[in-house]
Amino acid sequence: MKTKTRDLLTKNIVTIVFVILCILGIIASQQPLPFIFKELLTRVGRNTFLVLALIIPVIAGMGLNFGITIGAMAAQIVMIFAISYGATGFGGFMLCMVLSTPIAALFGYLTGVVLNKTIGQEMITSMILGFFANGLYQLLFLFLVGTVLPIGNEMYLIPGGVGVVNTIDLKGNLMYALDDLWSLKVPTVLIIAGAICTALLVWMQMKNKATQTKDQKKASYARIGMGLSLLVVGLVLNFTTNMYRFFDVPMITALFIILIAVFNIAIFKTKMGHDFRTVGQDKHIAHVSGVNVEKRRVLSIVISTVLAAWGQIIFLQNLGTLNTYGSHVQISTFAIAALLIGGASVTKATVGQAVLGVILFHTLFIVSPMAGKNLFGNAQVGEYFRTFIAYGVIGLSLGLHAWKTFAAQQRKDKIDLE
């Protein structure tokens, strides 16, 4: 029992540290819980999709795909042109999703080809590739638009007629194009989700009853309990006076996220998903058993890049302003940091870790400026602290992973020698 607990602790140490940090941050910030919850709700809706885009390359053994920045660029290229030609509302949003797909797929293909030439150094390559692509992206928007490429509305050009302006306001065209389609209040969502979960779990329990071991039974009842408590919390919030009753949950955005989460889980039940896993575990064995390793690696990056493009569109329609030269720059850092905080590593990542990571990372993001102000008398300390957290957790996680691989390699060498 004792070793079990210790195992659990060491395995999830990053997540545990961040749970503690979040709690301390919330206390130190002295901000009201409903405020933090509301902010968090927005940020989870905005960012989760992007983080989910990272999972497949991790499983396929390509590490953390810093190249999702390139997917975001594809999205922004399409959005800027679409907006200038008058795309609005849900139709405009879907148009962007559709048009960005082939472009992101092409970018993803090119990324994959480059990464196949740098096996073992995929992460640094994808990062540098992101920086390089950013140069080409700037060339496109600062120089080619207005000279070679036409744009729908002169309003989006820098005075002088060459180059696209710095910030594009999405109010009135794509802002909340997805979020505002259909939303429900928090308690209603909890009641519905709780009811569905409980019903589903009870049904599964009935079905599996005969073949269950004792432990499985326990776990199953615990899950049903959690589903029920979701329902109860929803009911309590609905019939008492509290702030949470007024918060909206964007249902269609949530649906998009759920769909992509299901996709990420379902793909590993297919032949293609198994191939990804085999390639990720051992390229040599995969090759011997007839999997086209290079093709699978490229495909995993193509999927990731396309998902990143969609994620960026969802992100921007919620944010409401498109910073032409800045919106995409930091997304890989933040998405990767969130995934790692959720407990993922360079070789393992799940949907659950992604969601948990987004919640923890963004809680910290919300509270750290105020916490910094209350603790050190300077809000900037908190702001620098959260950037440090993002870089630090990536550095730590990469370091730990490299150390483990190196140690394993050394052990293997020793055995070979003996």
Next chain:
Amino acid sequence: MKDKIMHGLKSIGIPRLTIITLLIVIYIAAYVLKLDVAQLFSDNLVRMGMNGVLVLAMVPGILAGTGLNFGLPLGVICGIIGGLISIELNLTGLFGFVVAIVASIPLSILTGYYYGKLLNRVKGSEMMVGTYVGFSVVSLMCIAWLVMPFKSDAIRWPIGEGLRTTIALTDYYDKVLNDFMKFRVAGIDVPTGLLLFFFFMCFIVFLFLKSKTGLAMIATGSNNKFAKASGINVDKSRMIATVVSTILGAIGILVYAQSYGFFQLYTAPLMMGFAAVAAILLGGASAHNAKIFHVIFGVFIFQGLLLAALPVANVIFPQGNLSEIMRVVVQYGIILYALTKAGGGQ
């Protein structure tokens, strides 16, 4: 003969050839556009000396097999701290500059030691880990700059908390090297002191590489197992390389700052490693091999390109920041090229 030329061209590589041609074209364009070419060339020399030592810091890492040292910001930060200590003591001129270097060296040895220890544990992923260690330390230092107990008015904000984002060196050691024995020939200002210092540092590194320690280091980089078999302590060699690289990074930023006239704190050191890496790669180095010549040649053409492209591009294409775009594309393009050439290829 023809084969020889083809072989030579191949070993230079198409990207490098393109860049060198581009630089020549830009200089010709500058002449045609009646820009002050002599002035441009003087500035090119200054920029070369200014960035040279930072680029030189790449050599030990590459030779010892730790790869391109993207963790250069660690050394840069040590250098800045040394520089600030010298300002705090109110030292000026060459003496202030020397004290800054002396103060930064123990710090960089300590930092390099721990950084080297880390790099020895993550063999195979040094570049990625180094990049993010650099990023983390830079962002952690952002907090440190806010709370550091420096007292000098030149360093602190006059009101409010923390240290200034840029610290002017005008009253301290601004351009001490640049102006040392400076002379003018055929319209070209030669920053003698700066260049002498740069070449002196190159010479020291050259001597170091020829020493027993240096040779052991090179052996480590070129063949790990062979080095081990011949009794070289591989980890120690890599460690020494990292320490030397960090020290050179610290000295490099001090040379840079005295020429630039400012220290830049907070997020400024974040991307400095990439420019240095790009310069040495352009000079002909790879992820596994580097020579002093690559440093000198690389920093000259890379900085020359950045410098000369700006006025030329501004005349030809007044709109848009074409030279900045070119910097990004060239800088990361050459790193990407080197990475694909190094290739894992399993």
